[in-house]
Each structure stands twice: as structure tokens, then as C-alpha cells.
Amino acid sequence: MTAPQRRSWQDIRDILRGQILDRSYRPGDKLPRDEDIAAALGCARSTVQRAMQDLVDTGLVARKRKGGTRVRPDPVTRATFDIAVxxxxxxxxxxxxxxxxxxxxxxxxxxxxxxxxxxxxxxxxxxxxxxxxxxxxxxxxxxxxxxxxxxxxxxxxxxxxxxxxxxxxxxxxxxxxxxxxxxxxxxxxxxxxxxxxxxxxxxxxxxxxxxxxxxxxxxxxxxxxxxxxxxxxxx
Amino acid sequence: MTAPQRRSWQDIRDILRGQILDRSYRPGDKLPRDEDIAAALGCARSTVQRAMQDLVDTGLVARKRKGGTRVRPDPVTRATFDIAVxxxxxxxxxxxxxxxxxxxxxxxxxxxxxxxxxxxxxxxxxxxxxxxxxxxxxxxxxxxxxxxxxxxxxxxxxxxxxxxxxxxxxxxxxxxxxxxxxxxxxxxxxxxxxxxxxxxxxxxxxxxxxxxxxxxxxxxxxxxxxxxxxxxxxx
DNA sequence: TAGTGGTCTAGACCACTAA
DNA sequence: TAGTGGTCTAGACCACTAA
Structure with missing residues (x-):
């Protein structure tokens, strides 16, 4: 049997992003609370928090206290440029x-x-x-x-x-x-x-x-x- | 007396960034280990880690396991654009x-x-x-x-x-x-x-x-x- | 191969803000 | 004002990699 790896925040992010990309959650939809996601996926809440932070940085979701996490209804393309010497x-x-x-x-x-x-x-x-x-x-x-x-x-x-x-x-x-x-x-x-x-x-x-x-x-x-x-x- | 606030990761980041901007640490210089910074500034290592993550994202420092954290010798201008509908x-x-x-x-x-x-x-x-x-x-x-x-x-x-x-x-x-x-x-x-x-x-x-x-x-x-x-x- | 950063966990408390 | 995300802590273990 393959050893059951502990889930990393990247795994959690990929799972959530997958659900957004395949439209299980659509623009405007609310995702479960971090705590419920953590319970469902079997990881600590802080791991979900880390994954969410990445999704926020990417412009895929928006989060508000008490308001929860929602798929951004007005998706933006977020691009980063490095300008060197x-x-x-x-x-x-x-x-x-x-x-x-x-x-x-x-x-x-x-x-x-x-x-x-x-x-x-x-x-x-x-x-x-x-x-x-x-x-x-x-x-x-x-x-x-x-x-x-x-x-x-x-x-x-x-x-x-x-x-x-x-x-x-x-x-x-x-x-x-x-x-x-x-x-x-x-x-x-x-x-x-x-x-x-x-x-x-x-x-x-x-x-x-x-x-x-x-x-x-x-x-x-x-x-x-x-x-x-x-x-x-x-x- | 004003209540001594607990230091946030933003505080830590600002302190470190300040030391880089005022050239206490110069391009190429090595910063102390996270653990020592945490001890010196009186916070948990994970708080330093969070601050460092931000400095890495900004392009100000580069980190390597065992190699430690260094001020980037080849600073890049990192710009982010949001392109909406x-x-x-x-x-x-x-x-x-x-x-x-x-x-x-x-x-x-x-x-x-x-x-x-x-x-x-x-x-x-x-x-x-x-x-x-x-x-x-x-x-x-x-x-x-x-x-x-x-x-x-x-x-x-x-x-x-x-x-x-x-x-x-x-x-x-x-x-x-x-x-x-x-x-x-x-x-x-x-x-x-x-x-x-x-x-x-x-x-x-x-x-x-x-x-x-x-x-x-x-x-x-x-x-x-x-x-x-x-x-x-x-x- | 030893040292440093990366990450996870469980728990606590706080800060916002929707209802 | 109650619910949700934001953050901090202490400790553990892991993954890389410079020396």
C-alpha cells in the first residue's frame, strides 16, 4: 500500500481550484467555512487558510469575515512582471x-x-x-x-x-x-x-x-x- | 502606560524591510536565521516566516534552505496588474x-x-x-x-x-x-x-x-x- | 551531514461585518 | 451580536542544500 501522504496546502488549493474550474462552485457562489473544509479534507484549519490565501492572491476568490469565501463574480486576470536591471x-x-x-x-x-x-x-x-x-x-x-x-x-x-x-x-x-x-x-x-x-x-x-x-x-x-x-x- | 501590543507579521516585515532600506543589510547580505530573528523581536518563528514570505513575494529577499535569507543582489521591480472585464x-x-x-x-x-x-x-x-x-x-x-x-x-x-x-x-x-x-x-x-x-x-x-x-x-x-x-x- | 527554511497541527484569541 | 476569517503560538517533523 502506498503511504497516505499528509495533505499539503498546495493539495488543498488544487482541490478547491479544481472545484471552481469545473464549476462545482460558480462565480458568486459561497464556499464552506474554512473549518468545514478542513474537516472534510482532513487537515488543519490553518492549512486551508494558507490555500485560501493563494487563491485570493490569484484573484480567484474573495474572502470577508463573517461573509465567508466566495468565488469572485468579476474575475480579474492578475499578472506579475519582474523587471530586472x-x-x-x-x-x-x-x-x-x-x-x-x-x-x-x-x-x-x-x-x-x-x-x-x-x-x-x-x-x-x-x-x-x-x-x-x-x-x-x-x-x-x-x-x-x-x-x-x-x-x-x-x-x-x-x-x-x-x-x-x-x-x-x-x-x-x-x-x-x-x-x-x-x-x-x-x-x-x-x-x-x-x-x-x-x-x-x-x-x-x-x-x-x-x-x-x-x-x-x-x-x-x-x-x-x-x-x-x-x-x-x-x- | 500604553498596552504593549503583540507584534504582527506586518510589524516584523516592516522592521526587516526598514533594515534593508536603510542599508543595515545590503544587497547580497545574509539575514539572521528566522529563529534568531524571532527571539530578537519576541515573536514566534512562524510569524517571522510569514513576514519573510511577503518580502520574498515583493522581490526584496531570496531564501534557501540551509543557505538562509539574503537581500537580493539583483533587485527586480515586481509589478502586479489586474485586468478586469x-x-x-x-x-x-x-x-x-x-x-x-x-x-x-x-x-x-x-x-x-x-x-x-x-x-x-x-x-x-x-x-x-x-x-x-x-x-x-x-x-x-x-x-x-x-x-x-x-x-x-x-x-x-x-x-x-x-x-x-x-x-x-x-x-x-x-x-x-x-x-x-x-x-x-x-x-x-x-x-x-x-x-x-x-x-x-x-x-x-x-x-x-x-x-x-x-x-x-x-x-x-x-x-x-x-x-x-x-x-x-x-x- | 548538519543547518536552515517549509509546512503542518491544535488551540487560542481577535477583528471585522453581515444579518 | 453572532459568525467567519485573520493571526499568533509552541512544538514537531520534513525537505532541501551548502559546506
């Missing part, structure tokens, strides 16, 4: 990574940057433009503003050798991030930088970070033509 | 939702769709094109292929009244999803559908779903000009 991302594709500093200068933040940070007034920051290359072809063009108030030391760093991306990641942790994606039509300048045709549709990733309430950096990363961002395989 | 998304902006079926027909899957599903050969599926509107303006144009093998019933549904998006979400759960973003230059046809200029840069969201190994549907959703996808506020 550009160098690591390039090297992960097997390509050779390259980097070029395009410009570096103190400047007053334009209105768009003031808005991204939610500043009250424009401020002098470090403005850095740089190109990341994969096998010598443009991979990402980044246009970055770095707060001198929180990252003054970066002015002593040689940004033609080490990208601001890399330096910040290793020296300036953040506690809050605002992240967005959109499509951008390349203008003449950008097209030249990305070695593509003016008017090309490019995917842009915009990131703004703070440490508590203090601005750190905001960056607009324009990706190479045809670039796709793929989500982790989920659920 | 288009109707819900539009209504959440306060706009009035509208929907128009553009076309619906059985057809052999083109090469791109065969590839997305990873099929061995083309297959007859239901091809549906539809436009979602926000305050009567184009919001999302979706080009969808639905597997007849797994979703044959949908042919009995009046897709001019209810979007395939909505029907599928409520009747066809999936267990696997492939999700990607990219930018697309509008051609003549698409520009007309989205009421924009040919050549406009549009953000595209592509989703392909399976139930176990069985294809369900694949959809290319072209968003309106200027559309941004914003991540949940994290960390």
Missing part, C-alpha cells in the same frame, strides 16, 4: 550588453516630471540620457531624472562607465513605485537613437520611485521596435 | 460602456494564432472582432479566436448583445494564461476602427488561455490612443 535583462537573452551615456546635466524639471513626482514646484535635478545596447543594437533608450536632494552622491559617479540604472539599484532602495506602460510614436530624434523609422510604434515603460515620501528617480524607458513584455506564467 | 474597466472610469460586434465567423486559424496556442496544425475556430466603447468613443478593439473544441456552446450565444469577453469570463475558466504587451502602429483599417490617424502608436495587450492543455481563447486587444496601463501601487 537592463544589463541583466539583455544578458539573459544571450546577447552582449552595451551601454552609452548620451547626456548628463543638471536641469530644472519640466512639467511632466514635476507631475510624475507630484512636486509642488520645479526643482533642479540630474537629467541623464543613456542608451542600452544588445549586440550593439539599441535595446532601451532611457531618459532619467534623479533627485539631487536624495541622491546627490551620484554626481561623483562616472556615468559613462556605470549606468545610473545600475548605480541606483545598488545604492538607492525605494519603498514606493509608480509604474506604467504605453505606446509612443517615435519622433525624428528618438527614431535616430533607436535606429528605426520616424513614426515607429515603441513600447514605453515609465517608472517613478520614492523612499517614503522622498523622490528618488523617474525614468522613461523606450524599448526597441517590436519589444514585448511578457508576464510570468500564472495561476 | 473591459466593461468593468470602462465603468470604473465613470464612462458609459458601449459594445459593438464587428464580425463573427468560423475560420481556419492563421499561423500567428497557431503559434500562440502552440497547435500542431491550423484548426477551425470562431473568429470574433468587436469594439468596446467608452462614452461612445472607441476604447478597445478586440480580435479574438475561440476554440470550438472547448467552447462550442458559444455559437448559440448572441454575441451582438453580450461580448465574448464577458461570456467567456463567466463560463470558461482557465488554468493557464500567456500575457504580453507591445506597441503597434495602426494600419488603415485599425485606424478607422479606433478613429485615429494611420500610423498612430497603440498599446496592445495579447492574452491566450488554456484549461490544462486545452486551448480556450486568444485575444489581441488594441487600446485607444494614449492608453496607459498602470501597475498596482506596490512594495
Amino acid at each position: 537592463t544589463r541583466v535583462e539583455v544578458e539573459a537573452t544571450g546577447a552582449t550588453y552595451g551601454y552609452e551615456l548620451v547626456s548628463q546635466a543638471r536641469a530644472r524639471t519640466p512639467e511632466a516630471v514635476v507631475a510624475r513626482f507630484g512636486l509642488k514646484a520645479p526643482e533642479e535635478m540630474l537629467h541623464v540620457q543613456a542608451l542600452h545596447l544588445a549586440d550593439a543594437a539599441p535595446y532601451v533608450f532611457e531618459d532619467r531624472w534623479i533627485s539631487l536632494a536624495s541622491c546627490g552622491e551620484i554626481e561623483a559617479v562616472d556615468l559613462s562607465r556605470q549606468s545610473a540604472n545600475e548605480w541606483l539599484v545598488h545604492h538607492k532602495p525605494y519603498s514606493r513605485i509608480d509604474l506604467r506602460f504605453y505606446a509612443l510614436q517615435a519622433d525624428e530624434t528618438l527614431a535616430r537613437q533607436m535606429q528605426t523609422a520616424p513614426g515607429a510604434a515603441l513600447l514605453v515603460l515609465e517608472r517613478t520611485t520614492w523612499l517614503e515620501a522622498v523622490p528618488i528617480t523617474t525614468v522613461r524607458s523606450v524599448t526597441r521596435p517590436g519589444h514585448q513584455i511578457v508576464a510570468q506564467n500564472e495561476a | 473591459t466593461r468593468v474597466e470602462v465603468e470604473a472610469t465613470g464612462a458609459t460602456y458601449g459594445y459593438e460586434l464587428v464580425s463573427q465567423a468560423r475560420a481556419r486559424t492563421p499561423e500567428a494564432v497557431v503559434a500562440r496556442f502552440g497547435l500542431k496544425a491550423p484548426e477551425e475556430m470562431l473568429h470574433v472582432q468587436a469594439l468596446h466603447l467608452a462614452d461612445a468613443a472607441p476604447y478597445v478593439f478586440e480580435d479574438r479566436w475561440i476554440s470550438l473544441a472547448s467552447c462550442g456552446e458559444i455559437e448559440a450565444v448572441d454575441l451582438s448583445r453580450q461580448s465574448a469577453n464577458e461570456w467567456l469570463v463567466h463560463h470558461k475558466p482557465y488554468s493557464r494564461i500567456d500575457l504580453r504587451f507591445y506597441a503597434l502602429q495602426a494600419d488603415e483599417t485599425l485606424a478607422r476602427q479606433m478613429q485615429t490617424a494611420p500610423g498612430a502608436a497603440l498599446l496592445v495587450l495579447e492574452r491566450t488561455t488554456w484549461l490544462e492543455a486545452v486551448p480556450i481563447t486568444t485575444v489581441r486587444s488594441v487600446t485607444r490612443p494614449g492608453h496607459q496601463i498602470v501597475a498596482q501601487n506596490e512594495a
